[in-house]
């Protein structure tokens with residue numbers, strides 16, 4: 001659990017710079033593991049891996065219709081933010097929607 005979380009997503013979109021960007025449902029994923037941070041097995045779900053995209057979403061992010069990302073997994077958000085902001089006070093997210 002030492003590497004930076006990357007992104008696993010249910011679909012993808014190619015940005016203006018030609019780089020694949022995650023779309024659809026987005027989860028945090030630690031490169032080298034075969035499941036997302038919240039425990040979804042990548043092999044049995046249709047999640048694609050984006051090792052070049054760091055999972056740096058925040059629960060305060062606002063998704064617009066122009067954004068290819070439609071849903072950010074709250075469990076992955078809570079897990080990554082809890083690790084990243086341990087020193088600061090943070091609002092505990094409900095682990096279930």
Ligand SMILES: [Zn+2]
Nearest residue numbers: 027038073076
């Ligand atoms: Zn997740």
